[in-house]
Amino acid sequence: MSTPSAQPAIAAEGLARRFGAVEAVRDVSMSVARGEIFGLVGPDGAGKTTVMRMLAGVLRPDAGTIALDGIDVVGAPERAKAVLSYMPQRFGLYEDLRVDENIFFYGELFEVPRAQFRQRSTELLEAAGLAPFRRRLAGQLSGGMKQKLGLVCALIHTPRVLLLDEPTTGVDPVSRRDFWAILYRLREQGVTIVMSTAYMDEAERCSRLALLHEGQVRRCDTPQRLKDIVRGSLLSVAGGDPRSNGAALADAPGVAGVLLMGDRVHVRVDEAARRKDELAARLDERGLAHAPVVPVEPGIEDVFVALVGATV
Ligand SMILES: Nc1ncnc2c1ncn2[C@@H]1O[C@H](COP(=O)(O)OP(=O)(O)OP(=O)(O)O)[C@@H](O)[C@H]1O
Ligand SMILES: [Mg+2]
Structure with a gap:
């Protein structure tokens, strides 16, 4: 009892x-x-x-x-x-x-x-x-x-x-x-x-x-x-047009998902440190404006998208 x-x-x-x-x-x-x-x-x-x-x-x-x-x-x-x-x-x-x-x-x-x-x-x-x-x-x-x-x-x-x-x-x-x-x-x-x-x-x-x-x-x-589920695998891209940037990065190597977050895009990758520069280079090649691509702490919304592909 x-x-x-x-x-x-x-x-x-x-x-x-x-x-x-x-x-x-x-x-x-x-x-x-x-x-x-x-x-x-x-x-x-x-x-x-x-x-x-x-x-x-x-x-x-x-x-x-x-x-x-x-x-x-x-x-x-x-x-x-x-x-x-x-x-x-x-x-x-x-x-x-x-x-x-x-x-x-x-x-x-x-x-x-x-x-x-x-x-x-x-x-x-x-x-x-x-x-x-x-x-x-x-x-x-x-x-x-x-x-x-x-x-x-x-x-x-x-x-x-x-x-x-x-x-x-x-x-x-x-x-x-x-x-x-x-x-x-x-x-x-x-x-x-x-x-x-x-x-x-x-x-x-x-x-x-x-x-x-x-x-x-x-x-x-x-x-x-x-949040630990997606920690270390999240990059944030601010600046430029988030929608175009997101579309350009969605099928890049190592990218598992892209989430528009207002004025920025969160990109889920296999390894943030490794993909950071690759993604910036891809945007530059396509002439898309952007701020530096930086690793970011995940929020609950990122977890949700990673788990079920849906936004809250
Ligand atoms: N009384 C009801 N009759 C018919 N369908 C219902 C009824 N109540 C809920 N549903 C359906 O059940 C599902 C879950 O609804 P519910 O209201 O629990 O969702 P929710 O998570 O609270 O959504 P929200 O964020 O919009 O409040 C929905 O598909 C809804 O249309
Ligand atoms: Mg409700």
């Missing part, structure tokens, strides 16, 4: 779910330790929301099991709801209610005792930078503020497990920093967090990541170890 602290906060085994002909999730397993910030990363339609909804007990899997703090989510979703909080991708705020009224509504829904409610809502509004806007109608908040209000509402009842589906999409960088400060504080308090994100800088802050593609977990590890 394992001790309660050794037990993972979330243990999912063999999750599967289809919608008609679409196999949204296939054989997904994951084990998340208490106090982790676990990231689900993958392109649109990869199955992130479907996994989240199953973990939250709002969507029944076709197959598989989920134990959340030892509770059988599939068999007893109502019991699981007492210990978790789920912030859906489109969180249900009441636009014609004020900020504080929305929080009050969720406090009532989760039966938070009054004294605790007052203290917690004050703390959370402060942390989210929403205190000055508490009397504003939710419908009149900016997109980023709405997301933060969603998080405040999701946290009003001190969950042990927090499930956040793309909580910062559309949120400005300053607000995202506030958001992360809240998440780190929760982690210190032992809250386990699973979040999906489309932002790679955010993925890097997670303790571990599951790379999801076409409904399957392709890799699950720390951001550092995931």
